[in-house]
Amino acid sequence: MSTKTKKDTQMAAAPSGLSQQAIIRAYRQMKTIREFEERLHIENTTGAIPGFTHLYSGQEAVAVGACEHLTDKDFIISTHRGHGHCIAKGCDVPAMMKEIFGSRDGLNKGKGGSMHIADVAKGMLGANGIVGAGQPIAVGAAIACKLRGEGSVALSFTGDGASNQGTVFEAMNMAVVLQVPKVFVFENNGYSEHTGASYGIGCDDIVKRIEGFGIPVFQADGFDFFSIYEAMAKALELSRNGGGPSAIYCETIRYFGHFEGDPQNYRAKDEVRRYRDEEDCLLKFRRRMEQTGEVALEVLDAVDAEVLALIESSVTGAKQAPRPLSEDLLTNVYNSY
Template sequence: METYGKELLKTFYYKMVKIRKFEETIERYFLDGEIPGFVHLYIGEEAIATGVCANLNDKDYIASTHRGHGHTIAKGADLNRVMAEIFGRKTGFCKGKGGSMHIADFSVGMLGANGVVGGGFNLATGAALAIKKQHKDNVSVVFFGDGSSNRGTFHEALNLASVWKLPVIYVCENNQWASTTPYKTTTSVEDISKRAAGYNMPSKIVDGNDVFAVYEGFKEALEYTKAGNGPFFLEAKTYRIKGHFVGDPELYRTKEEVQEVYDNNNPIDRFEEKVLGEKLLTQEELDEIKNKVETEIKEALEFAMNSDFPDPSEIYEDLYV
């Protein structure tokens, strides 16, 4: 553990807490009727986006899902503009027209969240093809859930990425639930990563609620892909603590099941126990990071709430036909 260094440990904690507090804020304001559309929260999965993106830089690409706030924040997008986009304000990344499911920030390599299940596979694979054609050394990453591995785009993308040896890493966030359906009732394999073998692609399974396991697993994938070997498949086992969307009545599972995971397998709690137990960080250092996050969330909220809505006359601007 000493090999990580304090700064990286602080980065892990800062990013995970930032995602958690951001999502809790979004949930509260959505339920108060302040946010339009739907929102899908990343609470409980913070270690995956954090562990993966800690290995990347702004030149590396990521493609996201409809549950994309955590990926966006972990990749380094400006928090004020993320908040403003979700609140539908014109200071947001998509001028308030995309909302929660369509945030993108090309300046940090965030190619966009996506309201289409399985929509990110071919975007990320296409980005990897561009990297190869341009002889660059960056990589492309796509986050996706267990349910979307049953979509045709999954198989199309993995096949071509393998044939062309593209620099793309597929990160499956296996959170056990495909919307309201337990994935084991609709998926032919228990481990989604087994499907990579059908495309002659190496894979690895990691504990998605352990940021250290995710970081190390993704580092292995990155080294493999950067060496010119082609794509890699990383499956992170986790659990979706919140409903499919905010307001989901969750009639398909018990409150006890969810509480059990929250109490005993929460990525932030697990991190705190490890670093405090091994005296790698102090409680004062953790509290300082939490206070910093609280300030940033408050400032982002003020920025969003004080920003204007886009004018109805702008509805057809920024469209490609």
């Protein structure tokens, strides 16, 4: 963690300025992501979930802090670690669970699975199993936003590993050249698959790399919803009002491996436990509410119970949902115009 982040963590909490409704919604979104992922971690061991699963636990503050500003007219593009982004953008949780379990009643008829969930009606243009591939797609969406002139934006999520991809470089350059309303959110969770960011990033400074393309960067604490929320407000003020692309950079951590089944031999002993105990975004959120009194902890406890019930019913529904039939194989494969 950077010195700036530690310093910010130690500062006395001030009222957020958000309404109680907005605060409760943000907490609910983060808690939903956390319990969704923690439950998938358990269900994956049963063999009922097809394909690879990459969990987002630990990074919830980033997805929710960024997406709480967006509407259905704004677009996002996600990564292979995309469940949190989907939930933060408003995708239906039970339908997502069915999708991951491979049901024909899933959000994408069971054909997207964990790494390719999409919901165009919500402005969620899809998770993407190819590292860095979402960035040029998001630039295309940003071009559409600019041409429509309705003040909407496109946002992409990028990990520290994807920041090394040529597609990301090209997307940043094109976004600047065309001055499109595009927000790049860089989530440095410390590892590109199994390689530490300190080893895999040649310039050793992702922020300077982004700025080198002419994109203003707003840095935030990846463990703090309110820090991300404030940074996103600044980025959107620029990009929505004709200022071209902007970026958010934050450092965070994923609690699980790169994929489910990853032995994580590259991690230090007790690394995850320390972050869970000291820097967890949900705990920091609750501590801030305890300090400011904006929302009572009993209210957040009630949200916890409601979210757990939602996840339980979603898993039950996904297990009982019908599987794809042979005649479903060639449906919804190509779009007909």
